[in-house]
Amino acid sequence: MIEYMKAVKKIKDSVLYSLPDYMKVTASLQIREMNSNLKQIKYGFDERLFSGQYDAKNTMDQLADTNYKFSDFKTDHLTALSEVDINFQFIFMTLLVLFLITVIIIMNNKFNVIEGIMDIVSMSLGMGIISPIGRLSMKIIYFFGFLFIFVVMPEFQGQISAILSQPARRNVETLQDLFDNKYHVFYNGLLQNDMINKQLWVTEEDQKYLHPSGSLDLEKCAPEAQQNSTIACIDLTLNQLLYALKLQNLYVSKEITFKKYYVFWTRKNWALKDKIDKVRSIPMELIDKCFANSSNPLMISSDFVEDQVASRSIDNGSPLIVINGDQRWKQFGGYLPSYPTYIVRFESMKKLAPLIFGIMKSTIWDIKSPIFILDISKGTHDRRAHNILSFLKNFDILVSYYVCYDDKKDSTMVYTLNPYTRYAPSPWNQVKFANDNGNNQTKMTLYSLQYPKDLKNNYKNIYFDKTEHLDGHKIKLMVPVIEKNLPKQSKQRHIIEYMKVVKKIKDYLFEEIEKKQWKKIEKIEKIKEAENYERTDFDNLVFYVIVFGASLLWSLVIFGIELMVYRIHCKYQRREKERRQFIERLRAQPRIILPRMELIDRSFANNSNPLIISSDLVDDQVASRSIDNGSPLIVINGDQRRNPIEGFLPSYPTYILKLESSEKLVPLIIGFMESTIWNIKSPIFIVDISEGTHDVNASVVLASLAGRFDILVTYYVCYDDKKDSTMVYTLNPYTQYAPSPWNQVKFANDNGNNQTKMTLYSLQYPKDLNDNNKNIYFDKTEQLDGHEIKLLVPLFDQNLPEKYKP
Known part of the structure; x- marks a missing residue:
C-alpha cells in the first residue's frame, strides 16, 4: 500500500491529487476495493460519492457510463476525434439541388430537355447557359444556381475524385473486417457492451473469437500479434502508437474503432466543482488567447497529454505533436504551415537541457518558435526563471516564456528575458533582483507580469520583437x-x-x-x-437546402412568415393582458412584508431571473414587485412541492420561502432538489416574520442547509425588534471571510465552530448598504483556507501476486 501511495504521488499531475498545487485545499486519499467496478459501470455512479462520503474519485471512468442524475464529473475540454470519410449525404443533396435547378430551367425553356441538361453541365464547368433569362423566375434560378455551383462544386468534385481514386485492395480497418476474416480479437473488458452493440459476433460459434482481457494481457497482445497473423488487439490509441514505434512488423488501423472519453467522477451538486474546473485551466488560458491559431502546430511534452494543454489545443484546431524522453531525438518530418509552439514542463535542468537539444536537432526547428517552460512547483521563481531563460538565450532562443504560480502574490506569473536592452512594452514589469546582479555590461533584463491582473483583457503587447531595440548591442565580426x-x-x-x-x-x-x-x-x-484560405464547412447542409428551397417557393415562405408573425403577436398580446390583470389583482392585496422584500428586488431581481415563491407569499409585495420587474413567477405550495417544474428557464431561479418550522422547511428543500430545474447556484431566501432576535435560528437553519445539502447561496431575512431594522444573515462554511458590508456574528462563531471554520455574518438593511448592493453576494468558494476535500481511490485485490501489485 505504501508503494501504491508513492506511485500516486508520482503521477499526481494526471489525477486530482495535484489539487493542492493549484488551490489552497488539502487532498486526503481514501482507499476502496476494486470489486465494485462492474456495478459502477452498470448503474453509472458510485454510491459512496452519492451519499456524500467522498468528494471525488482519483481515477478516471468512462464518460459514457456516467449517470448524470446521481453523479457529476470534473469538466475538461475533451479531445474531439473526427473520422475522414466520403460524405455521401453531401453528394446526394448536391445532386438533388442540381436536379431541381435543371427542372426549373427545362420548364422555362419550353420543356427542351437536351438544352436544359447542357445548361446545367455548362454552369457546373463554369461556362454560360444557352437558355434565355428574360423571365423573372429564370433570373432568380440563374443567380442562385450560379451561387450554389460557385460555392459547392469544388467540394463536390473533390468528393467524386475521392470515390474514383479508392484503391482496389486495402488493409484490415474495421470490426467488420475482423469478423469477416475470422480474427481472434483481444479487447479491454470495459468494451464488452460496445462489442455486443455491434451485433457481429452473435452466435456461440462466432463468440469464440472474442477474448475480453485485462491490462496485463493486452500488454502481451501486441508482441504476439507481431508473430501471429490471426489475432488482433483493440487498445488505447496512445498505446497502439507506442507499440508501432517499438515493433516493426505491426499494422495499426487508420480508423478509430471506439471513441471513449474518460473523466473524474465527483458527487452531485458539489459546491467546489466549478472552482476546481476553473483553477485547473488558468495556466493554459494565456497560451490559448495569445498564441493559438488554426495553423500553428503545438508540440508538448508527454506529461501534459492528459492535461488541459492538449485538449484545448485540439479544440482550437491546432495540430498536436507529443514529445517525450524516448522520442525527443527523433526527426520530425513533413510540412508544417507555421512555426510550432513548444510547451515543456520543467522538473530540473538535467532533464530540460537534453530535451531542448533534441528539439533543436529536429528538422522542423526554427528560432522563431515560441517556447513555454511550465513550472508547477511552489514558492517564488524569480531566480529560477532568470537561470532558465539565460540558458535558452545562449542558443539565441528569444521567444521564450517561463510560466509558474507565485504563492505570495496568489497569481500566475509569466517571465521573459530581453538579452539586448532594458526595454519591454506594457504590461511587462522589470524584475529588480535579476537586473542588479552584474548585468550592467550585457544589459540583459528580466521582465514579468501577473496573469490576468496585468493584462486587463489586452493581449496586444504580450509578444514583442526583442530585436527591435538593440541600444548599441555589440556584434562580433571576424x-x-x-x-x-x-x-x-x-x-x-x-x-x-x-x-x-x-x-x-x-x-x-x-x-x-x-x-x-x-x-x-x-x-x-x-x-x-x-x-x-479555408474551405466552406459543408457538414450542415440544412442551410443550403433552405436557401435554394426558398428561391423556388418564395411566395409560400413569405406567407408562412406573415402567418407566424401574426400568431406570435396574438400570443404576446394575450400574455400581456393576463399579466396586467394579475398585477391589478396582486396590488389590491395588503402589503405585509414590504421592507423585507426591497432587498431582494434591488440586489437580485433582473428580467431573465425566474422567481419561485411559496404560496403563502403570493398576496405579499414579493409577487407584485417581481411581476413589475418582468421576472417570470412560479408559485409552489405543500401539495405541489414534489412535482417537477418543467420547461426552459433562462437562468438559475431564485427561491423565496416563508419560515414556519424546520419540519416544514426540510421537505420543501428536498422537493426543490428533486425538480429538474434545481441548481446548486440558485439563491434561497428564508423569510421569517416572527418577532425577536434571530441569531440562533439563522445559525441553525443556514448551517443545516450548508452541511446537509451543500447549499451555499442562502440568506435568512427577518426583523429585529431591538435594532428596529431588517436583518440579513448568511453563512460561510469554509473560512472566516466575508466582504464589506457583512459583519461577523460573535455568538455563533464562539460555540465550537473552530474546527470547521464555519462563520455566520449579518447586515442591517438599509443601514449597512448605503445604496451599495455590490458585495451583498460573494463567492464563498473563492477563499478556502485549507478546506479538506475527500478523494476516493481504488484498493487493489489483496490476493493478487506481488509482481502484479503496483
Whole structure:
C-alpha cells in the first residue's frame, strides 16, 4: 500500500491529487476495493460519492457510463476525434439541388430537355447557359444556381475524385473486417457492451473469437500479434502508437474503432466543482488567447497529454505533436504551415537541457518558435526563471516564456528575458533582483507580469520583437589576419587589394542573394495566402437546402412568415393582458412584508431571473414587485412541492420561502432538489416574520442547509425588534471571510465552530448598504483556507501476486 501511495504521488499531475498545487485545499486519499467496478459501470455512479462520503474519485471512468442524475464529473475540454470519410449525404443533396435547378430551367425553356441538361453541365464547368433569362423566375434560378455551383462544386468534385481514386485492395480497418476474416480479437473488458452493440459476433460459434482481457494481457497482445497473423488487439490509441514505434512488423488501423472519453467522477451538486474546473485551466488560458491559431502546430511534452494543454489545443484546431524522453531525438518530418509552439514542463535542468537539444536537432526547428517552460512547483521563481531563460538565450532562443504560480502574490506569473536592452512594452514589469546582479555590461533584463491582473483583457503587447531595440548591442565580426613579417608598404598595398576583392565579391553576392531573396519572399507570401484560405464547412447542409428551397417557393415562405408573425403577436398580446390583470389583482392585496422584500428586488431581481415563491407569499409585495420587474413567477405550495417544474428557464431561479418550522422547511428543500430545474447556484431566501432576535435560528437553519445539502447561496431575512431594522444573515462554511458590508456574528462563531471554520455574518438593511448592493453576494468558494476535500481511490485485490501489485 505504501508503494501504491508513492506511485500516486508520482503521477499526481494526471489525477486530482495535484489539487493542492493549484488551490489552497488539502487532498486526503481514501482507499476502496476494486470489486465494485462492474456495478459502477452498470448503474453509472458510485454510491459512496452519492451519499456524500467522498468528494471525488482519483481515477478516471468512462464518460459514457456516467449517470448524470446521481453523479457529476470534473469538466475538461475533451479531445474531439473526427473520422475522414466520403460524405455521401453531401453528394446526394448536391445532386438533388442540381436536379431541381435543371427542372426549373427545362420548364422555362419550353420543356427542351437536351438544352436544359447542357445548361446545367455548362454552369457546373463554369461556362454560360444557352437558355434565355428574360423571365423573372429564370433570373432568380440563374443567380442562385450560379451561387450554389460557385460555392459547392469544388467540394463536390473533390468528393467524386475521392470515390474514383479508392484503391482496389486495402488493409484490415474495421470490426467488420475482423469478423469477416475470422480474427481472434483481444479487447479491454470495459468494451464488452460496445462489442455486443455491434451485433457481429452473435452466435456461440462466432463468440469464440472474442477474448475480453485485462491490462496485463493486452500488454502481451501486441508482441504476439507481431508473430501471429490471426489475432488482433483493440487498445488505447496512445498505446497502439507506442507499440508501432517499438515493433516493426505491426499494422495499426487508420480508423478509430471506439471513441471513449474518460473523466473524474465527483458527487452531485458539489459546491467546489466549478472552482476546481476553473483553477485547473488558468495556466493554459494565456497560451490559448495569445498564441493559438488554426495553423500553428503545438508540440508538448508527454506529461501534459492528459492535461488541459492538449485538449484545448485540439479544440482550437491546432495540430498536436507529443514529445517525450524516448522520442525527443527523433526527426520530425513533413510540412508544417507555421512555426510550432513548444510547451515543456520543467522538473530540473538535467532533464530540460537534453530535451531542448533534441528539439533543436529536429528538422522542423526554427528560432522563431515560441517556447513555454511550465513550472508547477511552489514558492517564488524569480531566480529560477532568470537561470532558465539565460540558458535558452545562449542558443539565441528569444521567444521564450517561463510560466509558474507565485504563492505570495496568489497569481500566475509569466517571465521573459530581453538579452539586448532594458526595454519591454506594457504590461511587462522589470524584475529588480535579476537586473542588479552584474548585468550592467550585457544589459540583459528580466521582465514579468501577473496573469490576468496585468493584462486587463489586452493581449496586444504580450509578444514583442526583442530585436527591435538593440541600444548599441555589440556584434562580433571576424576578418583574416595579414602576415606580420611583410614590410609596411606591402601590408598597405595588400590590404587595398584585399578590400577591392572583398567589394567585388560583396557586390556580386548581394545581387545574387537579392534575386533569390525576392523569389523566396514571393513563395512565402503565396504560402501565407494558402494558409489563410479555408474551405466552406459543408457538414450542415440544412442551410443550403433552405436557401435554394426558398428561391423556388418564395411566395409560400413569405406567407408562412406573415402567418407566424401574426400568431406570435396574438400570443404576446394575450400574455400581456393576463399579466396586467394579475398585477391589478396582486396590488389590491395588503402589503405585509414590504421592507423585507426591497432587498431582494434591488440586489437580485433582473428580467431573465425566474422567481419561485411559496404560496403563502403570493398576496405579499414579493409577487407584485417581481411581476413589475418582468421576472417570470412560479408559485409552489405543500401539495405541489414534489412535482417537477418543467420547461426552459433562462437562468438559475431564485427561491423565496416563508419560515414556519424546520419540519416544514426540510421537505420543501428536498422537493426543490428533486425538480429538474434545481441548481446548486440558485439563491434561497428564508423569510421569517416572527418577532425577536434571530441569531440562533439563522445559525441553525443556514448551517443545516450548508452541511446537509451543500447549499451555499442562502440568506435568512427577518426583523429585529431591538435594532428596529431588517436583518440579513448568511453563512460561510469554509473560512472566516466575508466582504464589506457583512459583519461577523460573535455568538455563533464562539460555540465550537473552530474546527470547521464555519462563520455566520449579518447586515442591517438599509443601514449597512448605503445604496451599495455590490458585495451583498460573494463567492464563498473563492477563499478556502485549507478546506479538506475527500478523494476516493481504488484498493487493489489483496490476493493478487506481488509482481502484479503496483
